[in-house]
């Protein structure tokens with residue numbers, strides 16, 4: 094089994110391609126692994142360990158200090174650098190159309206806009222719409238209006254006796270100190286009733302969204318919101334624990350100071366305003382281009398796009414890692430008016446990446462039938478069901494489930510849903526790409542119950558089934574860390590972070 098590199102090995106560049114290749118996919122050889130090994134052999138010739146991209150470029154890190162790209166704190170985002178490199182590699186020029194079916198904070202669309210390239214984007218979360226609208230209008234804001242808005246906002250005082258609070262859902266109940274919960278609501282009513290332009294109001298919403306975590310008792314950590322020990326919620330839990338003779342929860346501080354909502358929003362507004370002064374001051378008008386954004390599921394939108402439209406695709410889907418966007422962004426979603434039912438529906442609509450996701454196959458069947466594309470549905474589904482490596486992964490997870498190795502049985506349904514849905518996407522992308530178009534997907538390999546799932550090669554194999562030519566699998570020098578649980582039980586394996594590149598000939 095290949096060893097995971099040490100940090101110094103990575104820095105010294107002593108890594109060898111073989112350090113990135115998996116030979117044992119199934120820990121202790123419990124399950125069949127020949128089909129995955131065959132993929133490893135098939136695609137290793139196009140594997141390129143690269144310095145061109147690193148952990149920072151495939152994450153939000155580089156965007157933090159970047160004008161515009163820093164406007165929505167979206168840690169699942171990738172960087173503008175990555176998009177620029179990929180656009181250069183695919184030879185995209187003004188007038189071309191690039192798609193990002195999982196738009197997030199809008200990095201792909203925005204970089205395209207700055208280069209005069211048209212783009213199409215989808216996302217299910219309403220945050221995306223706020224972000225892309227705010228960023229795409231950078232040259233259209235009236236800075237004087239923004240300054241006035243900021244000035245009037247900083248003068249706002251919560252009226253005596255004001256009792257309304259910003260909406261919440263179960264998991265965000267009690268997330269703000271009372272004054273902040275009221276002020277957020279009050280400021281929202283103020284901006285809604287104001288006569289500022291719609292783009293100014295939207296920019297305010299973006300700044301408000303960005304401020305929510307700062308003035309709450311929560312922080313985004315891993316899969317869940319973590320709660321500060323000063324919150325009523327944790328104080329209450331500890332009271333009950335004490336009554337039951339249990340030790341209190343370990344002290345946890347999300348941030349030193351829970352900021353005042355007005356100060357936090359004003360700070361965010363000043364940040365965007367100063368960016369806008371620079372951007373508009375540069376006088377760069379760019380080449381006109383269009384961003385077509387739709388809030389909705391790419392799975393149900395792509396089947397309706399015309400054939401042969403795209404020059405390329407640059408995207409990063411949710412990873413197959415149980416990460417739930419609706420939990421991480423619960424504060425922001427509740428603020429935008431998504432209620433309990435809405436959150437549940439949104440979770441189900443997202444690409445299957447949580448153990449709670451149910452199969453979308455029947456809904457897809459109905460959708461394809463309703464648009465007169467029933468045959469396409471069957472053709473895509475039959476290819477998915479005959480892919481040897483995917484079938485092997487599902488069989489292996491079934492065996493691991495029976496063996497008691499999965500810490501949640503929903504993992505099996507999640508993995509099946511994840512690849513089924515991605516394969517529908519790959520099938521559609523092939524159809525809507527023009528000849529010569531290039532598709533780039535950023536993704537991470539994963540491991541469940543001792544079974545390595547080579548997301549990069551498996552996706553490449555599915556894409557190849559639909560007609561794409563595999564061009565390259567860029568792999569970041571830094572491998573993904575193994576979870577301590579899996580490592581203890583099954584040992585270490587290299588888990589690649591990759592960018593797969595396919596072409597339609």
Ligand SMILES: C[S@@+](CC[C@H](N)C(=O)[O-])C[C@H]1O[C@@H](n2cnc3c(N)ncnc32)[C@H](O)[C@@H]1O
Nearest residue numbers: 170171195197198200216217390391411443444
């Ligand atoms: C890894 S993030 C993409 C980040 C993006 N590249 C950026 O730079 O901000 C994945 C996104 O996919 C979205 N998503 C998940 N399922 C989707 C679906 N079925 N259709 C459209 N978007 C979806 C999520 O809401 C999330 O914003």
